[in-house]
Amino acid sequence: MLLLTCPNCGIKADETELHPGGEAHITRHGAGASDSDFEGYLFHRKNPKGVHFERWRHAMGCGKWFHAARATDTLEVFGTYSAQVFEPPNDLIEKIKLKRPDWEGF
Amino acid sequence: MRRYSAFAIAREALRFHTGWERAWAAPEPKADYDVVIVGAGGHGLATAYYLGKNYGITNVAIVEKGWLGGGNTGRNTTIIRSNYLQDPSAAIYEKARSLYETMSQDLNYNVMFSPRGVMMLAQTEHEIRGYQRTAHANALQGVATEFISPARVKELCPIIELSGPRYPVLGALWQPRGGTARHDAVAWGYARACSDMGMHILQKTEVSAVLQSGGQVTGVTTSKGDIKCKKLAIVVAGNSGVLAEMAGFRLPMESAALQALVSEPIKPCMDVVVMANTVHGYMSQSDKGEMVIGGGADGFNNYTQRGSFHHVEETVRALIETFPIISRLKMLRQWGGIVDMTGDRSPIISKTPLGNCFIDGGWGTGGFKSIPGSGWAMAELVAKGEPGALAAPFGLDRFKEGRFIDESVAAGVAH
Numbered sequence: 001m002l003l004l005t006c007p008n009c010g011i012k013a014d015e016t017e018l019h020p021g022g023e024a025h026i027t028r029h030g031a032g033a034s035d036s037d038f039e040g041y042l043f044h045r046k047n048p049k050g051v052h053f054e055r056w057r058h059a060m061g062c063g064k065w066f067h068a069a070r071a072t073d074t075l076e077v078f079g080t081y082s083a084q085v086f087e088p089p090n091d092l093i094e095k096i097k098l099k100r101p102d103w104e105g106f
Numbered sequence: 107m108r109r110y111s112a113f114a115i116a117r118e119a120l121r122f123h124t125g126w127e128r129a130w131a132a133p134e135p136k137a138d139y140d141v142v143i144v145g146a147g148g149h150g151l152a153t154a155y156y157l158g159k160n161y162g163i164t165n166v167a168i169v170e171k172g173w174l175g176g177g178n179t180g181r182n183t184t185i186i187r188s189n190y191l192q193d194p195s196a197a198i199y200e201k202a203r204s205l206y207e208t209m210s211q212d213l214n215y216n217v218m219f220s221p222r223g224v225m226m227l228a229q230t231e232h233e234i235r236g237y238q239r240t241a242h243a244n245a246l247q248g249v250a251t252e253f254i255s256p257a258r259v260k261e262l263c264p265i266i267e268l269s270g271p272r273y274p275v276l277g278a279l280w281q282p283r284g285g286t287a288r289h290d291a292v293a294w295g296y297a298r299a300c301s302d303m304g305m306h307i308l309q310k311t312e313v314s315a316v317l318q319s320g321g322q323v324t325g326v327t328t329s330k331g332d333i334k335c336k337k338l339a340i341v342v343a344g345n346s347g348v349l350a351e352m353a354g355f356r357l358p359m360e361s362a363a364l365q366a367l368v369s370e371p372i373k374p375c376m377d378v379v380v381m382a383n384t385v386h387g388y389m390s391q392s393d394k395g396e397m398v399i400g401g402g403a404d405g406f407n408n409y410t411q412r413g414s415f416h417h418v419e420e421t422v423r424a425l426i427e428t429f430p431i432i433s434r435l436k437m438l439r440q441w442g443g444i445v446d447m448t449g450d451r452s453p454i455i456s457k458t459p460l461g462n463c464f465i466d467g468g469w470g471t472g473g474f475k476s477i478p479g480s481g482w483a484m485a486e487l488v489a490k491g492e493p494g495a496l497a498a499p500f501g502l503d504r505f506k507e508g509r510f511i512d513e514s515v516a517a518g519v520a521h
Contacts, residue, residue: 001416015416019405040356044357044358046347047359054406
């Protein structure tokens with residue numbers, strides 16, 4: 001069972017309290033974008049076997065969105081962080097690099 | 107290949123079973139092949155088989171990182187049906203179902219296809235309307251289904267509780283020609299037939315890179331060295347995204363865990379397959395007597411072949427209301443497989459941005475039932491370089507064009 005600490009309310013929540021929101025930090029192409037940009041935004045996903053940055057909502061708790069870094073091949077959670085950022089914080093990236101030296105980076 | 111028959115059993119009985127040969131060979135890889143298929147599961151082996159049978163292409167290697175049929179082919183709940191709403195889905199799943207009917211004879215291998223009938227319960231007013239619509243669509247598509255009353259449901263499946271407080275049974279979509287088959291035997295039967303045609307099945311051979319030059323595929327790097335090929339078929343349920351990254355493109359797919367479980371064996375009590383999409387559960391009884399239960403997929407990306415326990419709990423909790431008889435059963439085993447979920451929850455059989463590289467994947471939670479139809483359509487795509495009528499609607503371009511095969515609305519989760 002996944003345990004994620006919600007950075008909004010500080011509660012260590014188990015998966016039944018949370019709602020997964022898919023890949024994080026996707027560039028949201030809107031009106032005026034090319035067909036392939038729009039297709040990529042809507043459908044194309046990294047879907048890595050390894051480090052994955054994703055969105056979660058603390059649905060049965062404070063109700064707010066946040067970000068998590070997690071490994072899809074081991075279910076290890078590297079950390080959670082605010083939803084109000086466009087990329088993961090540097091200290092989290094450094095922490096993941098220490099654990100996974102061959103990770104290609106964000 | 108020595109054929110299996112009643113006569114063969116008698117012959118071998120007389121000589122103490124010394125004459126059985128290996129079902130398939132374990133060759134060393136050659137330097138190059140006409141076609142390399144990555145993934146020796148049901149879909150990959152079926153693709154290879156129909157490449158040989160329908161198009162005479164037998165210089166083929168099927169490369170598998172684990173063992174034959176050890177992925178989702180050995181992890182599903184073995185249900186076969188084709189009661190889909192949309193024409194493209196109904197066409198390919200019905201092709202698959204009809205090929206299952208003759209598969210044992212065709213492959214000379216008993217896949218234990220059992221057309222015992224599949225019913226999908228309508229437990230809400232919306233589902234009644236949805237399944238009636240599907241039944242009408244199926245009538246136009248030539249797929250034999252009907253919408254049946256609760257009394258008929260009870261007659262076909264006496265252990266069902268019709269008047270549950272939360273999930274009453276209001277009717278069902280009944281496909282009498284659907285059923286189950288022995289999942290491992292499907293992989294083994296195809297493998298034996300492919301090996302007999304001279305194809306190479308390379309187990310424990312993991313692909314680590316896709317070689318290309320000038321936008322065309324030239325081969326793959328594997329744990330047993332480089333293998334050249336003219337055409338490459340990626341048929342790797344669950345790992346499509348990983349292979350696509352090696353080949354240098356992205357897919358409209360995410361991988362998630364789907365779980366199943368079986369109970370202790372009990373006496374025969376249920377001779378149909380029942381699916382309850384409102385509660386995300388489906389159940390049938392295996393020939394050994396175990397109740398085979400499947401549930402919903404997890405919502406998050408996962409490659410570990412382990413799912414979340416609360417999904418099992420939700421599935422069983424809901425099924426107990428519909429089948430009170432199972433409330434005292436012990437569950438023996440539970441396992442997970444990794445499924446590729448596409449943007450519209452329909453599969454992809456397509457050319458890719460890389461020349462002469464083709465992909466068959468994204469079957470989501472409905473891979474087993476489609477194995478022969480998928481292999482048939484993929485073999486045509488690989489052999490001709492262009493999709494035939496079955497595969498054409500399932501191209502990658504549909505995501506750019508917005509031409510979705512929007513089946514998830516009709517079929518709910520167990521699609």
